[in-house]
Amino acid sequence: MDEKDTSNIHGDRPAAVTADVIPDWKELAATAFQRTRMPMVVTDATREDYPIVLANEAFLRLTGYDANEVLGRNCRFLQGESTSAAAVAEIRTGLQEDREVSVEVLNYRKDGSAFWNQLHLSPIHDDNGRLVYHFGSQIDRTEYRRIQALEASEHRLLLEVDHRANNVLALVDSIVRLTRSDDAALYAAFVQKRVQALARAHSLLSRRGWHEIPLRETILTQIEPYGARRAVLDGPEILLVPHAVQPLALFIHEMAVNAASHGSLSREIGQVTISWKDIPQTNGFALVWEETGGPPPPTFRRPGFGTVIAEATIRQQLHGSADREWSEGGVKVVVEVPNVTSAR
Structure with a gap:
């Protein structure tokens, strides 16, 4: 050497x-x-x-x-x-x-x-x-994970479940059903990362006393591990009702993982712009996730599995819409979500 x-x-x-x-x-x-x-x-x-x-x-x-x-x-x-x-x-x-x-x-x-x-x-x-x-x-x-898994199994019936947990359990159920892999270890890793995203959102809700959560803070919590310094956030202050925070956090997590693994954040020159606007008439908002500087888009532009989960979360959990389009700079996803904002 x-x-x-x-x-x-x-x-x-x-x-x-x-x-x-x-x-x-x-x-x-x-x-x-x-x-x-x-x-x-x-x-x-x-x-x-x-x-x-x-x-x-x-x-x-x-x-x-x-x-x-x-x-x-x-x-x-x-x-x-x-x-x-x-x-x-x-x-x-x-x-x-x-x-x-x-x-x-x-x-x-x-x-x-x-x-x-x-x-x-x-x-x-x-x-x-x-x-x-x-x-x-x-x-x-x-060994710690093995013991932890055994303890979790033994104490599952002792966990307290209240009305706030119902939304989380529905999301975890969706993650388990939608995540696919023939390899048990890879499957476990995929599920773990998504549950960790929900845990980060849960911690944010807990710190805020389960009151309204700023949309910007919800986004930052999820993109921090995958390149927050190369993400541009642009939008007004919007407060989310608590039940919308974890599904939206899962959406942002999936988009961030895709960007870091295969999209714009996998390259040093890549960038993500996340912009949003209020839609008062629906008590909702519109959000645009746009990537630039990433690798060339695939010839066969079928959405990746993470993108499928992200868009399914918007549609099934938040009853919103999601549209995707490709350009030479990367993918652009536009979502609209009603009935999730709180009066400021």
Whole structure:
């Protein structure tokens, strides 16, 4: 691997160290990195495709690879056929935007066995602010998820269900029925991401005391993991009644995942414009999702599965309309939803 001077990365000594070990702290830090039980890697952010330049023993044990099979490669070799495209898009967006990323992703060991990886990525800059490395830590969440699934099954009948939960349960039912995959792990990942979108909306409602929620805030909550910095939001203040927040959040989530995985947000120059206007006569609103700067539109322009779910949510859950059209710049979706706004 190429050698480089790392002495100036965030100073010459750590934030906390006793005076008697200052001469040896770099050696101690390297030993700690190598011997810690948490899997860790460091990738070179200055070289093409971010190759791994350091991998500790815990990482090699977790993945089953030897050091010579890991060094110099991009971490994507851990991905497989059931790895969530949404999780990969979330990682890619974080790297592009030079920020920390924490995401749970399905990865694969050398022997082909799958494991759930709680991945945390952090950018490392030198004293001049130049990005030089990415630090990645992994936590094997497979056993935790298995236990969590068992506990959820055992306690399902103990969950409190009130009138606010009815709308959520209807949405989850739609997700389970509409999500399709022949692979059980991929199916689980798809369902999980959509339920997480509902959970984010639920948290927003909870913070607001289940009162009216601004449309702008509902949108931002869902696009944040997939490239909010490259989304332009334009529209007046509109307050949504609580029962409309989660279905609309699911629609935005599906559109954002599609954009990050296959559309405009999958390219650095891509952008999404989300605009809306009030329709007082129907107590509703019209919203336009328009993508530009993405890959060329497909020759056979059949809507993707996520788009199908998004539009089905608008029609079935919110009793609105959704129309889609393609241009050279990307897809444009126009929706109208009645009876969901509150008087300001």
